[in-house]
Amino acid sequence: MNGFSDLGVAVIGTGFIGTVHIGALRRLGMHITGVLGSNAARGAERAAALGVPRAYDSLDQLLVDPAVDAVHVTSPNHAHYAQVKAILAAGKHVICEKPLAMTSAESAEMVELARASGRVAAVCYNTRFYPLNQQARGMVAAGDLGDIRLVTGHYHQDWLARASDWNWRLETDEGGTLRSVADIGTHWIDLVSFIAGARPTAILAELATFIPERQRPLGPVETFAKAGGQASEARHIETDDAALILLRFANGARGSITTSQVSHGRKNAMNWEISGADGSAAWDSEHPDHLWLGHREVPNQVLQRDPGLMNALGSAAASLPGGHVEGFADTFFSLFRAVYTDILAGRRSEQANYASFEDGHYEMLFCDAVIRSAREGGWVDVGGQG
Template sequence: MQGLSDIGVAVIGTGFIGTVHLWALRRLGVRLTGVLGSSAGRGAERAAALGVARAYASLDELLADPDVDVVHVTSPNHAHYAQVKAILAASKHVICEKPLAMTSVESAEMVELARSSGRIAAVCYNTRFYPLNQQARGMVGAGELGDIRLITGHYHQDWLAKPGDWNWRLEADEGGTLRSVADIGTHWVDLTSFISGLSPVAVLAELATFIPERQKPLGPVETFARTSDRASETRRIQTDDAGLILLRFDNGARGSVTTSQVSHGRKNAMSWEISGASASASWHSEHPDHLWLGHRDEPNQMLQRDPGLMNATGSAAASLPGGHVEGFGDTFFALFRAVYADVLAGRRSPQSNYASFEDGHDEMLFCDAVIRSARDGRWVEVGGRE
């Protein structure tokens, strides 16, 4: 019987998030066949630094390797579409970072290709796999919050708060038309939809670019790296530093979310609050082992992550005993554990709750609606036509 150590895995991308994938894959116990960098030289350099035996010189070389069963795509957004198409055409399973593509036209095609391929195809919305987010999903499913009325929150960071801060996501031709909304806002939308079972059906959005000119360093830059002391050139910026979005849901619920990559002091602050007819719940990514539960006629509660105190959905997602904090890196391990169980089975289980390409396409439709709403200054239906 095939086990995890028999599965050969290659990773495209050797920067911050590609490295996080590698850490989680090693913990999982699959067999790493190699990495593909942005260039042959860059790939070889990073492979040596990460202790990976092989650096592929090209995508064609990677896909021709018969030892590769699964490919992780952690490259810049503009590369996802072509790389995923080639991976599926080569009959290999794929796990793609978000956003799935640059446009919803691309993501729609990717959904169809994934369906017809018969391969496992997942999108890396890892925040679903914080155990207390799984706990909250179980609570909503059991009716413990009652009918959902209001979903609010934010996702704020500060790593692009200065004119000297730089990353490829700043430029539309590499990251897409949207930045803060697509890069981190879609995480929030996917997560709250996953927990509540509700997806936005209409949006009213305003986007802001507070730093219209930035200094782009001359040379490669890794995500979250400091760049202010490097030689640079001035570049005009048109992608959003921040977004403010009102939401409507098909059950009549309302919501709002703000996104920002220029909020000083907020390192990776995603927060949601869901208010129902019976109770409320709230969670914050910088304090991931605590779930706040709000009540009207009894004391509020704070549930610390402890498998012995959680519901079946939450405890199944936990890897460590209570008091041993599970954080960002652990979510990738939990996500990959679920995906690779399906790889071994040869099909997606009905119980699997990682994000599919269909989910990734839904987020692209959400981004389309945000762009149109911000441009026209009006409510726009998600998935609606121009």
């Protein structure tokens, strides 16, 4: 194989995020072999709408297609474990949406299967690939901020702010025991751990379900879409609308995060601030082309994303010249570019900075710790961390 166009890629899932994956793959020049929908009719309908040549009738049919080298898993959370196992057993590379699994027992097994397979296995924590987040990682690694002391921030949305809002993630059998933490909170934890070069080893968490009863439409609803006046039924909700979590990091830093899917006006607001002994940095996903840099003795700075002004990590992640805003969809392009470069090489490179299955497993251990802390009312260690 010589280039991306020589690789065949199939996508499982045809909703919002599956469509984002397809757009980024096309931008890379990948050969998209087909999609697998939630059922044959849905798959055929979406394949036609997306201009994809084929809709597979089943996962088995997808996996025996010799044209498929890699598979993207964008299905609901409960399907990840079985689908990824089958993909790896078929000898295909895999890129799985977050969270990796429903439980840490599942994710631990997936890590071992990925190692044994020799295939490239990645988790789609795309926010690492905003170029200024790569810039920040390079700055921390170079010691520009000094020893890291404090890591704070939030991830807030409003798409589930009303009792009439609905999504499959609200169901524990499809989305898991945690919702705001597993869906968006693990994005934040993965990102700040990546930037700071250290993970939380202990946490103190409080979970809140502000809307204990919601109206579930009797028909399908796309992620971020409104139900549109469909007939509905009342459903009791057990998953978290929001969470407040204190953090202790392996390097001695302290931190905090709030997650919310019920904050009116916040569409996709991910924010972090890292304070070190020699300086601070902050970034906000709603203004992704600017990195705030804080100083004490000299004026503060704002670095606009410009490859010519950034460090090696930051400029390598940038795709457009300065002043041409790179956003959400661009992160998938940059992430997939890194993953498929390794797939062409036959293995994950030592310099790879996309999330591995090991990273995805850590996030499941983090979710376990959140649940334990919320139930027990105290600090708990994140399993498997020294």
